[in-house]
Amino acid sequence: MSVKEKKGLGAVACVLGLVMTGMSTVVLADGAGAFIGGVVATKVVGNMRDRTEAEQEQAEYARQSAAQPVPQAPAQKSPEQRIAELDKLAAGGYITPEEYKRKKKAIVDGM
Numbered sequence: 001m002s003v004k005e006k007k008g009l010g011a012v013a014c015v016l017g018l019v020m021t022g023m024s025t026v027v028l029a030d031g032a033g034a035f036i037g038g039v040v041a042t043k044v045v046g047n048m049r050d051r052t053e054a055e056q057e058q059a060e061y062a063r064q065s066a067a068q069p070v071p072q073a074p075a076q077k078s079p080e081q082r083i084a085e086l087d088k089l090a091a092g093g094y095i096t097p098e099e100y101k102r103k104k105k106a107i108v109d110g111m
Helices: 003-021 031-067 079-091 097-109
Strands: none
Touching: 079 097
């Protein structure tokens, strides 16, 4: 049930409640009363419109978010690629020869 339908049903229930309980109100509106009533009505209608627009924007965002693909994890590098990267690190002096041997052995052992 949409928000508009809920609000409409709430207004109908309120009116029916007043009618069924026998309550009635005499409304006398002079110029100031009519002006204030118009201001209140304008504010209420404006708030309802803003709320509806916000709900529509949220729904659109949810649809767009659901349509976007989930990023995949990067593919694992092959042992050859890992050894080539290790060679570059060793050639650049970023790792010691002992580290190179140990890491290369780990890569080969993991094949």
